[in-house]
Amino acid sequence: MMDVPWNDFYPLLWEGLKVTVEVAVLSALAALVLSLVIGLCRVSKFKTVRIISQICTEVFRGLPLLVLLFWVYFALPFLGVEFDKVTSAVVAIGLNYGAFGSEIVRSAILAVPNGQSEAARALNFSPLQRMIYIILPQAALRMLPPFGNLMIELIKGTSLIYFITLSDLTYQALILRNNFLSMTPYIFLLLLLIYFVLSSFVSVTVRLLERKLAAGRL
Amino acid sequence: MNATELEKAAGQEAPARTRKRQADTGVQPIVRYEHVSKSFGDLEVLHDINLDIAPGEKVAMIGPSGSGKTTLGRMLMTLEEPSGGMITVDGEPLWHMKSKGRLVKANEAHLHRMRGNIGMVFQHFNLFPHMSVLRNVTIGPRKVLGISAEEAHERAVTMLGKVGLGDKLDVYPSMLSGGQKQRVAIARALVMNPKIMVFDEVTSALDPELVGEVLEVIKEIAREGEMAMMLITHEMDFARDVADRVIFGAEGHIVEQGPPEQIFENPQSERLQSFLSRFRLS
Numbered sequence: 001m002m003d004v005p006w007n008d009f010y011p012l013l014w015e016g017l018k019v020t021v022e023v024a025v026l027s028a029l030a031a032l033v034l035s036l037v038i039g040l041c042r043v044s045k046f047k048t049v050r051i052i053s054q055i056c057t058e059v060f061r062g063l064p065l066l067v068l069l070f071w072v073y074f075a076l077p078f079l080g081v082e083f084d085k086v087t088s089a090v091v092a093i094g095l096n097y098g099a100f101g102s103e104i105v106r107s108a109i110l111a112v113p114n115g116q117s118e119a120a121r122a123l124n125f126s127p128l129q130r131m132i133y134i135i136l137p138q139a140a141l142r143m144l145p146p147f148g149n150l151m152i153e154l155i156k157g158t159s160l161i162y163f164i165t166l167s168d169l170t171y172q173a174l175i176l177r178n179n180f181l182s183m184t185p186y187i188f189l190l191l192l193l194i195y196f197v198l199s200s201f202v203s204v205t206v207r208l209l210e211r212k213l214a215a216g217r218l
Numbered sequence: 219m220n221a222t223e224l225e226k227a228a229g230q231e232a233p234a235r236t237r238k239r240q241a242d243t244g245v246q247p248i249v250r251y252e253h254v255s256k257s258f259g260d261l262e263v264l265h266d267i268n269l270d271i272a273p274g275e276k277v278a279m280i281g282p283s284g285s286g287k288t289t290l291g292r293m294l295m296t297l298e299e300p301s302g303g304m305i306t307v308d309g310e311p312l313w314h315m316k317s318k319g320r321l322v323k324a325n326e327a328h329l330h331r332m333r334g335n336i337g338m339v340f341q342h343f344n345l346f347p348h349m350s351v352l353r354n355v356t357i358g359p360r361k362v363l364g365i366s367a368e369e370a371h372e373r374a375v376t377m378l379g380k381v382g383l384g385d386k387l388d389v390y391p392s393m394l395s396g397g398q399k400q401r402v403a404i405a406r407a408l409v410m411n412p413k414i415m416v417f418d419e420v421t422s423a424l425d426p427e428l429v430g431e432v433l434e435v436i437k438e439i440a441r442e443g444e445m446a447m448m449l450i451t452h453e454m455d456f457a458r459d460v461a462d463r464v465i466f467g468a469e470g471h472i473v474e475q476g477p478p479e480q481i482f483e484n485p486q487s488e489r490l491q492s493f494l495s496r497f498r499l500s
């Protein structure tokens with residue numbers, strides 16, 4: 001067995017991990033908020049709102065994340081809009097995954113049986129109250145598993161941010177590899193493990209949430 | 219059957235009679251359908267319906283499947299908009315409102331105000347699965363009527379006690395039998411204190427052995443009185459026991475109506491006779 005200098009790996013990877021987690025958490029929040037907003041617009045009773053939100057979904061879902069990143073970080077400054085690196089990453093990732101998330105929200109809302117909305121109307125709930133107290137809580141349960149998947153995708157997606165020179169986990173691993181070329185498999189093994197732990201964390205959280213939300217219902 | 223009998227059988231005179239009687243006693247109907255029609259696409263399923271329901275009156279609606287009974291009730295609950303005619307609730311147009319002296323299509327605010335008079339119990343219960351039994355019954359009073367948590371709780375507990383579910387407050391709907399679910403749904407609608415309540419075949423999704431407990435609860439409520447009821451049902455014995463008036467509809471028309479004794483013992487129209495012959499009355 002080779003002598004692997006593990007202790008030389010950790011500090012750099014730790015720095016990278018912090019960036020990855022920071023960007024992942026912030027873009028996840030952005031994506032969730034966007035999902036909800038666009039998703040609700042997708043089921044609006046106003047046709048214009050529905051159409052505009054659908055265009056948003058199609059555009060930001062259709063663009064490759066990398067192209068979106070380049071646009072936000074390299075192209076927007078020419079139009080007078082300048083973000084720092086982290087913000088650029090959060091905007092691009094938030095838009096891209098938010099667009100996918102809006103589809104999840106929309107279909108989960110539509111999947112709540114019509115009878116629920118009618119019962120709420122018979123009790124004289126306002127349209128807003130129907131959404132808040134009756135539809136969304138039931139839709140939330142259906143959203144959880146696909147949102148779990150989306151968040152795992154998002155974490156993996158953050159590995160692209162080193163293209164706009166953010167020193168995330170992947171970036172640091174590439175640096176390390178330059179310094180310890182013969183250790184390449186070990187470095188990448190470690191990288192793999194860390195991403196795996198991150199996504200497992202999301203899976204477990206989602207499963208716990210699901211159990212909590214479903215309590216008593218089934 | 220001669221011509222006048224036929225006309226009588228067709229129920230043409232009955233609404234006029236009811237209206238006259240109400241005019242005599244000065245009682246305004248709680249619900250009035252005037253020339254109401256309803257189409258789904260090209261298909262007209264209700265044709266020129268005229269019907270008055272007096273305050274506190276218990277009206278049973280019977281008739282073959284597809285005759286439009288549910289649609290009639292859903293229009294009253296504002297779940298389905300009439301294609302023509304006018305529905306009036308407690309003297310005010312339901313689907314219309316006055317704007318600059320003209321009657322225009324009602325907006326959400328008007329519908330909201332009017333809906334406060336009306337309640338409905340559905341064939342498939344439609345309980346809120348993410349809420350406990352108690353919460354199912356308190357949420358309406360809390361969020362819609364805006365009454366305090368304590369008072370809502372008190373009212374809900376009383377109501378659930380009345381339907382025999384005082385011991386199921388913290389249970390979720392999925393743990394209940396169909397009959398219990400339907401009784402929760404009845405309590406949920408009752409607690410809002412409507413002036414008229416629509417019961418749309420509330421026992422037809424139940425196992426036969428659970429039908430009785432739900433009908434008993436409804437009979438009890440009917441006995442208490444003030445609330446008018448539109449009871450859409452295939453349970454003829456129940457209709458006869460509870461209703462002040464029975465309305466037989468077919469193919470989107472009211473074919474015959476009258477007190478239960480007349481409808482069940484002395485049906486005039488052939489339609490009703492053949493419809494009833496399919497039920498063996500005890």
Ligand SMILES: Nc1ncnc2c1ncn2[C@@H]1O[C@H](COP(=O)(O)OP(=O)(O)OP(=O)(O)O)[C@@H](O)[C@H]1O
Nearest residue numbers: 258259263281282283284285286287288289290419
């Ligand atoms: N949303 C709808 N879209 C199209 N057609 C409808 C709709 N709702 C009802 N109909 C049609 O309207 C007619 C009357 O239906 P309705 O449900 O009111 O009858 P019903 O008397 O309640 O019958 P049942 O005893 O089977 O419940 C039927 O022909 C039905 O197919």
Ligand SMILES: [Mg+2]
Nearest residue numbers: 287288289419
């Ligand atoms: Mg029906």
